[in-house]
Amino acid sequence: MDKKEFLLQLKRKVSCLSKTDIDERLSFYSEMIEDRMEEGLAEDEAVAAVGSVEEIAAQILTDTPHPQATGAVASKKGLKAWQIVLLVLGSPLWLSLLLAAFSVVVALYISLWSIVFSLWAVFASFVACAFAGIVSGCGFALTGSGVVGFALLGAGILCAGLGVFLFFGCKAATWLNLFLTKKLLGWGRNCFRKKEAA
Amino acid sequence: MDIQLKRGLLEVCVLAAIKSEDSYGYKIIKDMKPYIPLSESTLYTILKRLESANMLTVRTAEHDGRLRKYYHITGAGQKRIEDFKNQWNEILSIYQFVTKEDERNG
Numbered sequence: 001m002d003k004k005e006f007l008l009q010l011k012r013k014v015s016c017l018s019k020t021d022i023d024e025r026l027s028f029y030s031e032m033i034e035d036r037m038e039e040g041l042a043e044d045e046a047v048a049a050v051g052s053v054e055e056i057a058a059q060i061l062t063d064t065p066h067p068q069a070t071g072a073v074a075s076k077k078g079l080k081a082w083q084i085v086l087l088v089l090g091s092p093l094w095l096s097l098l099l100a101a102f103s104v105v106v107a108l109y110i111s112l113w114s115i116v117f118s119l120w121a122v123f124a125s126f127v128a129c130a131f132a133g134i135v136s137g138c139g140f141a142l143t144g145s146g147v148v149g150f151a152l153l154g155a156g157i158l159c160a161g162l163g164v165f166l167f168f169g170c171k172a173a174t175w176l177n178l179f180l181t182k183k184l185l186g187w188g189r190n191c192f193r194k195k196e197a198a
Numbered sequence: 199m200d201i202q203l204k205r206g207l208l209e210v211c212v213l214a215a216i217k218s219e220d221s222y223g224y225k226i227i228k229d230m231k232p233y234i235p236l237s238e239s240t241l242y243t244i245l246k247r248l249e250s251a252n253m254l255t256v257r258t259a260e261h262d263g264r265l266r267k268y269y270h271i272t273g274a275g276q277k278r279i280e281d282f283k284n285q286w287n288e289i290l291s292i293y294q295f296v297t298k299e300d301e302r303n304g
Contacts, residue, residue, distance in 0.1 A: 063243045
């Protein structure tokens with residue numbers, strides 16, 4: 001193996017270290033190989049004298065603190081025995097509080113959607129009234145009860161107008177709720193991701 | 199050998215290797231080899247530790263068209279060697295005590 005290949009393999013094996021650490025290590029081993037070559041060893045002999053890449057990489061990873069190693073230690077440390085005991089003992093308290101908080105969020109969410117639902121219901125009744133008013137108004141007007149007919153027709157047209165007006169409100173409220181749902185889901189997902197990362 | 203003891207001894211040895219004049223990695227290993235062999239990775243760790251303890255300083259100089267790192271001992275490093283020499287008598291007397299007990303039992 002030549003020096004370039006050795007350094008490349010070593011770099012690959014310790015890639016989890018910081019760039020500064022990797023660069024420093026590589027220049028150290030590069031210097032070691034070059035000094036041996038200067039003494040008269042052939043390139044592959046000098047590389048072999050330094051040792052196997054696997055052993056060196058293993059040694060480097062043991063000696064240098066790096067995220068993967070500290071991460072493993074941290075996750076082991078994450079829950080100590082007393083913390084688990086505390087979690088179990090405290091479960092009647094924190095579990096019920098957590099459930100209560102969750103229910104409040106769910107209740108708020110449901111009430112938001114019920115507002116939207118009732119708005120659409122009002123819209124539907126306006127449309128129904130408009131339809132019924134116009135049809136019955138026309139019916140009354142044609143059968144001779146002009147005044148009642150026109151009153152019903154007017155009421156029907158008024159309902160239609162209010163319905164059109166309300167339609168935009170309903171649409172906006174639905175969009176707002178959908179937007180909130182999206183935000184809420186994103187927030188929940190982030191919470192879990194952060195926990196997993198920690 | 200006990201890891202802690204060996205670690206301390208290796209640190210003093212590396213300091214001794216750069217005591218009289220600045221030296222570089224491969225030369226330190228070569229100079230120490232007859233007394234106490236050590237691998238490149240171990241040397242790197244020791245040099246780093248001594249550097250962060252301000253017992254040596256590092257400078258990069260050009261050699262034969264390439265860069266080489268030279269290590270220079272500081273006052274704190276010199277003191278570490280002196281401390282070791284002073285402690286040696288203590289260690290010797292402990293050794294004598296331990297072997298005397300052996301002789302008596304044997």
